[in-house]
Amino acid sequence: MSMIVDLQESEGWLAASQWPSWLTSDWLSENDARLVCRLTHPDDLTALRAIAPLPERLLAYPDYSVLQQHLERGDRDKLHRVFLQCLGAEQYVTIAPGSSPPTSPIRLESRLQQGKLESCKPQLAFVSPLPPAASGVAGYCAEILPYLAENYDITLVVANPEDLDHSLASMYETIDHKQMMRDGGRFDRVMYHFGNSWFHYEYFLLLQAHPGVVVLHDAYLGHCIISNHAQFGTTELLQKVYASHGWAAMPDCDGPVKQTINLYPACASVFNGSYGVVVHNRHAKEILYQSLEPEMLTTLGEVPLARQLKRLPDRSAARQELGIPEEITLYSTFGMINPNKCLVELMDSWVSSGLANNPSVKLYFVGGGNRDWEMENRISNWISRLPDPQQVTLTGYVSSEEYDLYLGASDVALQLRRNSRGESSAALLDCMGAGLPTIINAHGSMSEVPDETVLKLNDDFTASDLAEALTSFATDTESRREVGRTARAYVKAHHSPATAASAYRDHMEASYIQSPDVLIDQLQADIIGSKLRELPADKIFACSDAIEDLMRCAGVRRTALAGSQLFVDISSLVQHDHQRGVQRVVRNILRELLLNRYLGYRVEPIFFDSATGYFLYARAFTNRFLHTAPLHLSDDTVEAMPGDIYLGLDLCYRVAQQADSRQWLQFWRGRGVRICHVVYDLLPVSLAEGFTSDEITVYTNWLTAITAISDRVACPSRTVAHEYRQWLQSENSGAPAIPVITEFQLGADMEARSGGGALNATEQALLEKLQHQPYLLMAGGITPRKGHEQVVEAFNELQRQGCRLSLVIAGSIDENHQHYADRIQQLGDGSSSIYWVGCVSDAMLKVLYQRAAGTLLASSGEGFSLSLLEAAYHGSALLVRNLPVFREICGEYAWYFDATDSTGLATEIKTWFGAYRDGVLPDSSWIQSVDWQRSAAQLANSVIPARALSGRSRLL
Amino acid sequence: MVTAPPLAETSVQSESVSALQAELEKAQWDNVQLRRELLRWKLLARQHEDQLREIQSNPSWRILSVVRILPELKHRWKLLLLVAALGLVTLPFWPVLTLLILFPAGRDLVWRTLWKIRPLRDLMGFIRQKIVRHTEVFTPSVYDRPVNVVSPAEGGMTGERAHWLLLQQLCPQRRAMLQDYGLTTTPLVRDDESPDLLSLSRAEMSVLRVSTNGQATAICGSAGSP
Structure with a gap:
């Protein structure tokens, strides 16, 4: 962007009767401009985005009260100017409601000037x-x-x-x-x-x-x-x-x-x-x-690694000094002794090449330093087993003068590497600079050395490749000289210290001039440094924190964490795991997102901490959740950057509704963080009779709140997405831009990565009891919506009719529905064919699904049904109420019933049981299901934008 | 002469080019990811090869075959083994320990000694973690920076004191690392409860920069500065 249009305070624009007619999307595009505005109130953002042209070009930042309180006007202006400079624009204009088009924008001095020094020798x-x-x-x-x-x-x-x-x-x-x-x-x-x-x-x-x-x-x-x-x-x-x-x-x-x-x-x-x-x-x-x-x-x-061409003693003098005869062909390997120098391969090749039996060659291991005793012992043992142990010498650590003597005395150098850590080998450049023909393997940075300057083996060379190279250099003196000459010329041309020092200087000066961090650090030192004698330490910290956040709004990477972040809000789960369907979804998707390396985002679970009034990184929780070694990291306040994503995965009504937490979502959205929420169902709206008026109010307020602040809403089924669209139409909420609605499937493989565990004694006893009788399984929390009452009455009826089908009810009882659960239990008390197993382990549930004649879902409404997906995943036949969401998931692979009373349902079950005995039930294993890994990937795909990757793949 | 294509055609072309571009970028990104994963697996494989080589070449490892599985064991088993071994080794000292535990000063001494042994601290942390998990009470691991700090403007506070108070805003690990640099004559407070706790907040770095900046040290003064 070349121009910034500074709207100043949001309040004035919202109070004004109309938006300037000239400030249109065309004007913004023509002038390559973006709007910048300070949010007087966090919720101004929604209204501002409604009236501003091209909302994606609107950057809104918080009105930091701590800076207003503790900084003088002059400092705040200075701060604002740096903020604008960091946005990278060339000019800016400040406008007020009703103002006419700007004629003379103010030029922003380029931040390219800030780090330049006046003194000639810094x-x-x-x-x-x-x-x-x-x-x-x-x-x-x-x-x-x-x-x-x-x-x-x-x-x-x-x-x-x-x-x-x-x-x-x-x-x-x-x-x-x-x-x-x-x-x-x-x-x-x-x-x-x-x-x-x-x-x-x-x-x-x-x-x-x-x-x-x-x-x-x-x-x-x-x-x-x-x-x-x-x-x-x-x-x-x-x-x-x-x-x-x-x-x-x-x-x-x-x-x-x-x-x-x-x-x-x-x-x-x-x-x-x-x-x-x-x-x-x-x-x-x-x-x-x-x-x-x-x-x-x-x-x-x-910058190329610098290497000075050394003035080495000539070959004869060096050999005389070292006591090495003239006629010997001397092979040397330079550098510290460790396994990464492929010395084992060298020893093997030395023997297999036949050089070990050649009295006119010698091998020197020149170097020591950080001693690897094991490797040195290994070499010593190898030397002692050679036909002539005097042929090979391990010099240990040598002084730089001795090092030069060995360089001067050698005929062939061997510099082999593996397990590179990205280093450049100075020893290799020493050998090449000394004009030595050098045998290397194309590993790490050594692969970048021109082929004609060395004898280059493959990265994963074999012992015979090396043996061949050793023997070829032993005999071909002319070729050795030619390679050595080329090598020396190459080092002289490309690795001279003068060239490297000049490149260091250029890079350093460019970094100091171009990096916005220099500007911000100078500003912090200037503004905050001058307050050290005035403000208490905690206020200094708060001011510094606010300045950092402001600069993050401008897109400057002021965070200790690498990479763009995908914030997964688990505000409810960190406090308490209610062990219900939603928590099951949150746990599984969170785990899969955390372990997924391919998102291009670092996944960071966060939660709203009402005690501090900030969103915090849930590091302590995640550490425990993933069972990883303790990290001892503080749950710091979240540092959001433009381009990050917030995903409201957990169902926590208060976060989007209450002002103290919602303000952060608005602030983040204002700087370009994509806000996404998951809507699991719309039951309080679509099935209002099953909920109290308070529940409906809380839910509707939440839905309205997330609609106003979200860029995307993800739904776990087409039906829920459809219901949400209908709700948006019926509400005609007046939201300026409704969120993009996406869908994803839920996983069916239970807590896939937790292993499931083993059955306990009670569970085994129950399974033994159920072993010889067919049963229908009802899994899931006990709430009126799930139709337990109708099912229990139907089974009482079936028992009276002498039907030999049992009913197993597995699921937790919500404390809000305890009375209802008691009533249902009383209803079924007289029946010997109804088993209440309560909340069971995953392992037990899995066995129950696998052994059941079928799974019964009598819900009058569902947003998603984990038990349906899990039952199908484990091959259990399905007897389900005829609901659109079940039709969407099961298609023709379930048995549907429409009965609304217990007698009707008893008849349907009897018919179904007949089909079961005849083996003609629809096969639920054809239902398309996904595992949690796929489910999380689908959700991630629906919230992560297609990214500009040109920079990413520049090198690769 | 080549005439410019109609506008509609240009826009179709530009759309198809950008679609192609997007596909190309996606393919490049996939390529990067695959290379990353390949690198990771290669490194893991090499790691295991090295481990095997190390085991095979080291006689003491060969003799103590049970030790071979140590790196593969879960932390809890390693800790259990450690506790068992420690229990056996310290058997003769137990009467002395019992005697020490009888007195408050002795208990304090034992506790402080135990706290200094890292594996034991890890073990204690592990047990605490287990207990916390079972009680399901979530406590955020937040570093509570001192608040309502006295203002240097009030009551003639020295520059040294103001500097010390500013550095107290830093997390325990950073303070522990700064301890040896003598930034203040009064040592920074050591956090014995969680000496490793690190805050990655960017503001910490900025406060450190401000506090060690020439201007700041000139105002506040610092120990040992000329």
């Missing part, structure tokens, strides 16, 4: 491990520092400045992490180098306090996070996996910690806390695009 805090720390990142950073120093006035931030290499300490100002935490605000720029080891652990917190640009050396950060195991155990890792990958990832984290670390990058906090992120190769980008949602990755850039 102060840069360079946060990274540095030599002598035993980390690859440390050595790398020492190499690029001089080149970065050409553009920045650098201060080094390290854990222990006193241990820092003297040459670095003498060249740069150095501070420790504590000082950085206290004093980091003074820097113009901050650059963090994140790797997957304990050296980088403290950067997470430093980054939260002092954001900057992150150079991500590994896409996976699990090992780094778990390095603080002593303080927080696995909790912190799980928390970061949840924030990065959502609830769907949590069941995978129930296994060994290693599994969690290997499966999930857990690096969202790096993206959320920083102004920009840089990786060193395309493979790392691919990993991130495959693991995180693209909304997170807008600041991601790629």
